[in-house]
Amino acid sequence: MNDTRTLRLTKIDWRWLVVTYCFLVLFHLLPSLLELTLWQLLLSPGIWRFALWTGGGIALVSAYVGYRSIGVTILEPGIASMLYMATLIPTVSHIRYISASGYRLVGLLVALLLIAFLVGCFGAAAGEWLQARREKERLHTENS
Amino acid sequence: MSQRTDSPEFAPGFIWQIILLTVAVLCFAVYSRSQEDSTPRMGVKSPISIFPWMMGGKQTIENGLRAFSGKPPEPPPIDDRVRALGPLLISMVLCPTVFFLEWRRRRLAKASLLQRTPWSMSTAFYALCGLVTVLVALVVGPVAYFGENARENQRHAQAVQTNRDFTIDELNLLAMDAAQYNILPRQLGGGGRSFVGYSVPETKAKTEEASYTVTEIRNVVVFRAASSKFPLCAVQVKVDSLGHMRDWVYEGEFR
Numbered sequence: 001m002n003d004t005r006t007l008r009l010t011k012i013d014w015r016w017l018v019v020t021y022c023f024l025v026l027f028h029l030l031p032s033l034l035e036l037t038l039w040q041l042l043l044s045p046g047i048w049r050f051a052l053w054t055g056g057g058i059a060l061v062s063a064y065v066g067y068r069s070i071g072v073t074i075l076e077p078g079i080a081s082m083l084y085m086a087t088l089i090p091t092v093s094h095i096r097y098i099s100a101s102g103y104r105l106v107g108l109l110v111a112l113l114l115i116a117f118l119v120g121c122f123g124a125a126a127g128e129w130l131q132a133r134r135e136k137e138r139l140h141t142e143n144s
Numbered sequence: 145m146s147q148r149t150d151s152p153e154f155a156p157g158f159i160w161q162i163i164l165l166t167v168a169v170l171c172f173a174v175y176s177r178s179q180e181d182s183t184p185r186m187g188v189k190s191p192i193s194i195f196p197w198m199m200g201g202k203q204t205i206e207n208g209l210r211a212f213s214g215k216p217p218e219p220p221p222i223d224d225r226v227r228a229l230g231p232l233l234i235s236m237v238l239c240p241t242v243f244f245l246e247w248r249r250r251r252l253a254k255a256s257l258l259q260r261t262p263w264s265m266s267t268a269f270y271a272l273c274g275l276v277t278v279l280v281a282l283v284v285g286p287v288a289y290f291g292e293n294a295r296e297n298q299r300h301a302q303a304v305q306t307n308r309d310f311t312i313d314e315l316n317l318l319a320m321d322a323a324q325y326n327i328l329p330r331q332l333g334g335g336g337r338s339f340v341g342y343s344v345p346e347t348k349a350k351t352e353e354a355s356y357t358v359t360e361i362r363n364v365v366v367f368r369a370a371s372s373k374f375p376l377c378a379v380q381v382k383v384d385s386l387g388h389m390r391d392w393v394y395e396g397e398f399r
Binding site for chain 2: 015016018021025026027029030031033034063070087091092105117139
């Protein structure tokens, strides 16, 4: 059982990768665009607002994907989160207002992509944990 | 190319449909961003938002700018109306309607999102409508409260500023009156190069804006104006024999 789960980790399901990316755009980017006023009201602009907003959204969506998908789906949300971050940076982030250039800017971009990947993986892992727990509870209920 | 997926997790054609929807949302995001970045008409920016009062505020500012330039206000252009009405109809009419109807249908069918039914476009649409409905419900209250609070603060600040300006105007008149008293000889009811015996004329001692008293008389006279509208606010000023006003002291919100 464990071996199968480990093997699935390295085998990427492209459908969940695409769907996770689409979910991130639909369930995070679109509501955020519509709720722009609230973000401007609650948080001052800057890298922290961007990080909090993006990190929170990625973690939640990845956790849902991890919970909902059959089998172990951890890498897919991680990669999709990285792609999503790569989409967000040129379209909606305020990264161009940050006073970094050259190597520092490249470093910042790479760091953001890595953080997105890690947050996506952690979110998905949390979802998987929840899924396993629910499954255990269900089996326990069925047996008793 | 077949759009069918052999996975039990997704309905046939779901992935292509959701990709198309995602592309549409990304186009909307890029368009929204370009609107925010484009050179604004008459210096006012307005990103696309579900909150119509942003558009209203923009229109008010534009009308103010036009009035400042001596031009009459003009009705908002059609694209602004569409941009205000479109998101409003989507987020406050379409999404809640779809969400509640689908929710009721699912309740009646004893189904829920948590059950392992394959993902279909209707499920995604239902989830999206639910998310927008919940977010709007959560956000509208605080935004309206903070907005009204800010407007109330602004109105109060403007009222204090107006009261302060009128009080200073009236103090100018009193300064002239005191200087006149100082110049006039005693035989004509003046002070004969002195402020001794000077008092604020009865007609000017209490006005709609403030109450005026003389607190000190030597070679200068000190006026104190206590606001009638804002009890903690006051202004104090010294007036010399030539009617020059100096050493202004502001108290309370007049500061």
